[in-house]
Amino acid sequence: MAGTASCTAAQGGLLMGLVDHCHGRDPALVGWFLAGRLASYTTAGALLGLLGSAVSLPPAARAVLLVAAGLTVIVFAVRLMRRGHCAAAPEAGAPSRYKAPLLGAATILVPCGVTLGMEMIAISSGSPVAGAAAMAGFVLGTAPAFALLGYVLRRVSRTRLARLAGVVAIAAGLWTAGAGLTLGGWIGGTPPAASRPSPAAPGSGEQIVTVWATREGYRPAVVAARAGAPVEVVFKLVDRGCTGTVTIGGRDVALPATVRLPPQPKGSLRYVCGMGMYAGFIDFS
Known part of the structure; x- marks a missing residue:
């Protein structure tokens, strides 16, 4: 439950990239997003189990990625709020099928607390098979929450609530970027x-x-x-x-x-x- 809540909050904003156009309403895209997430986490788990902490990102690098992810979510949210006319040709939706798994794979770069804990389990396993299994099991356990979020976003994108969802996503993007700035020590450097x-x-x-x-x-x-x-x-x-x-x-x-x-x-x-x-x-x- 803790992993589902924290990771959906930290990484779910990337799903905004699938609902900013009419083609993003295709329910199959959420499946591709989850498939990309599973592939990246499983690969990372295997590498961590094989090579250990040598392949894990240092805190400073994670901080930069969190800031970049937050800004990306804000861009997606602004595009969602600008609801345009859907008149694209059918083949125009093809690039989104590549974007969906790429966005899902990119969630490995937006760490949540439980993800970091699972990465350390993979490192300590000393086995690529055990590391991959630990990370894959974690992704499968949180998949229902991501699928539900994708469904909600697709439904909301068809209504006037899209603007409200965009505002919420902007807040989430600012929160993610702020977390990156805090992790990097660029803000909040002195105690009260x-x-x-x-x-x-x-x-x-x-x-x-x-x-x-x-x-x-x-x-x-x-x-x-x-x-x-x-x-x-x-x-x-x-x-x-x-x-x-x-x-x-x-x-x-x-x-x-x-x-x-x-x-x-x-x-x-x-x-x-x-x-x-x-x-x-x-x-x-």
Whole structure:
């Protein structure tokens, strides 16, 4: 259920590309979209199982792809809102049958929290068969939600609700792009002053801080630690979702986990969930 909700929200906007013209109302196009998604995820799972983390995208690259995906969804939404006259020749619909599987395959580039978790399972499997099976099973499990979304979009595109759907899609595109900017550290780089805790007591030994990953974000959002001393960050998982994978120090970590950091200078260290939705800070002082 968590995978269905988060991935449909993060990746479903690409379905807008199938309903912006009259030919996009063909129900078979949603099937081609799902087929492309299955093919790309299965291939990625096999590669991850065979080669491990060497073929996984670093957080910075995912951030760029999220921004690009958000802008693409916005373009699709604007085209949906501009409902034109359907008078194209029958053969004009042919290119859409190529676009549908390509859009479905492109969803692998728009990460959701559970997708990242499945990718780590594929990496740890050490087997291309097991990795492909894990990713393919995940896609098949979320396929009904994508099929339902495609049906709704095709129905809405024939009514005056298309403009409302376009507005919702624009909001989703802005949200996706914003998540990419957050993941890349281009916005939201400093914690609120009111949330800063008091500095930890001075000392020289290794210190331990605990962060709880919930559906609403990381709690506490800001933790204090001493600068110049090693620190262990214990991430405890409360709920499965986006926060189940954290990006800290330029790498992805599946939770629950303990992350050991070398001595840090004074200032704030920022970490985010794998989708760039939620951020937390360690305040070194």
